[in-house]
Amino acid sequence: MIVTSAVRHAAAGSAALLFVLPVPAAVASPPAPARVVGEPTPPARQYVDPARLDRRGTQVQRLPGAPTVPSVSALSWVVADASSGEVLAAHDAHRKLPPASTLKALFALTALPHHAPSERHTVADSELTGIGAGSSMVGVKEGYTYKVSDLWNGVFLSSGNDAVHVLASMNGGWESMTRQMQEKARSLGAEDTHVVSPDGYDAPGQVSSAYDLAVFGRAGLQDPDFARYCSTPYAEFPAGSWSYGIANTNRLLTGENGVERYPGLLGIKNGYTSNAGNTLISAARRGDRTLVVSVMNPQEGGGFTVYEEARELLDWGFEAAGRVQAVGSLAPVRAKAAAGSGTRTVSVARQGRGAEAEAPRSGARTVAAPPKKATEEEGSGPSAGLPLTLVGSACAAALALWGWRRRKPADRA
Numbered sequence: 001m002i003v004t005s006a007v008r009h010a011a012a013g014s015a016a017l018l019f020v021l022p023v024p025a026a027v028a029s030p031p032a033p034a035r036v037v038g039e040p041t042p043p044a045r046q047y048v049d050p051a052r053l054d055r056r057g058t059q060v061q062r063l064p065g066a067p068t069v070p071s072v073s074a075l076s077w078v079v080a081d082a083s084s085g086e087v088l089a090a091h092d093a094h095r096k097l098p099p100a101s102t103l104k105a106l107f108a109l110t111a112l113p114h115h116a117p118s119e120r121h122t123v124a125d126s127e128l129t130g131i132g133a134g135s136s137m138v139g140v141k142e143g144y145t146y147k148v149s150d151l152w153n154g155v156f157l158s159s160g161n162d163a164v165h166v167l168a169s170m171n172g173g174w175e176s177m178t179r180q181m182q183e184k185a186r187s188l189g190a191e192d193t194h195v196v197s198p199d200g201y202d203a204p205g206q207v208s209s210a211y212d213l214a215v216f217g218r219a220g221l222q223d224p225d226f227a228r229y230c231s232t233p234y235a236e237f238p239a240g241s242w243s244y245g246i247a248n249t250n251r252l253l254t255g256e257n258g259v260e261r262y263p264g265l266l267g268i269k270n271g272y273t274s275n276a277g278n279t280l281i282s283a284a285r286r287g288d289r290t291l292v293v294s295v296m297n298p299q300e301g302g303g304f305t306v307y308e309e310a311r312e313l314l315d316w317g318f319e320a321a322g323r324v325q326a327v328g329s330l331a332p333v334r335a336k337a338a339a340g341s342g343t344r345t346v347s348v349a350r351q352g353r354g355a356e357a358e359a360p361r362s363g364a365r366t367v368a369a370p371p372k373k374a375t376e377e378e379g380s381g382p383s384a385g386l387p388l389t390l391v392g393s394a395c396a397a398a399l400a401l402w403g404w405r406r407r408k409p410a411d412r413a
Helices: 002-020 100-114 148-156 161-170 174-187 210-221 224-230 305-320 386-412
Strands: 035-037 058-062 076-081 086-091 120-122 145-147 234-239 242-247 265-273 277-286 289-296 365-367
Touching: 076 210, 076 305, 086 210, 086 305, 100 148, 100 161, 100 174, 100 210, 100 224, 100 265, 100 277, 120 148, 145 148, 148 161, 148 224, 148 234, 161 174, 210 224, 210 265, 210 277, 210 289, 224 265, 277 305, 289 305
Parallel strands: none
Antiparallel strands: 035 365, 058 086, 076 086, 076 289, 120 145, 234 242, 265 277, 277 289
């Protein structure tokens, strides 16, 4: 009876404690990793040989079933995924060559943000001085007033050096524009480009590379104004009280002069000078994939060969997507410490020029996960084993009491 009563009281007390005690907190999960907010957000990449794009010749890592890279005559070319920035294949990617008017892509990246498309500007005679002999022109006239969007149509469609000179004047002048473009190129990780003439006109020492041109094309697609201008096939250009039609000189976009239009083409910019030969930055979308292709100075065929070689490379890129490993990246990578955040952003020199590391894009915002509540922190809430411990202690006390009661008669004898 004594034992039964003791156990009964212990069990009752333990049950009461179980009802009084709060439900144990769930085991705290580790905080979510910081999110990187930026555009575009590339998927996780596989390891890329950091020196691959510095090598001469064609660089590609085909997986089983991947198509063979087409044999083209261009001195340099790159095929890359516009979303992730991964380079699918390249040939002499960092070879420094004259860019011709493809350099206008960098000019647009630098100057576009400074003036609204609807802004109007009256052209001064001084703004049209210094245009190189034989330059492509859209027909800008001094004393005429143009919308900024008209001038950009002149840049992208007609490759008008006259429109470039006016826009450069509106953005600090020719020399200032040259410096701004050089700084913009470096900020994008384009280290092969040396700007001398912002319109791409041949000038001593002015060079770029297929890698850098692909970088400019990819960056341009992220700017809605740039993307709109570079994909416009036809427009009206004002001439005082009337206007005249202009057509984009990118034949892959318009399908003119015997060059078949490329399905899903988004632009971007073509160029030609006697020193540079034919150059081209192209981008096209197929399904949910967008590719950027740059081609510099084909050595065979006529003036339209650059379009056909770009077509072959685009076709190959869409067919090979998912069946090749990247040989490099167009994404800018640099070493910076996160100021005042207590966390360090680890990065290195551009892909192909140093060791590879995953890092947030420049300008991206690191958002830390919210702190855990006090009840979720280790050691701050009641232990899940506490009720069981109390029950065990109560049972042990009951057994001890029973043993003491058994020993009492022996002590009296």
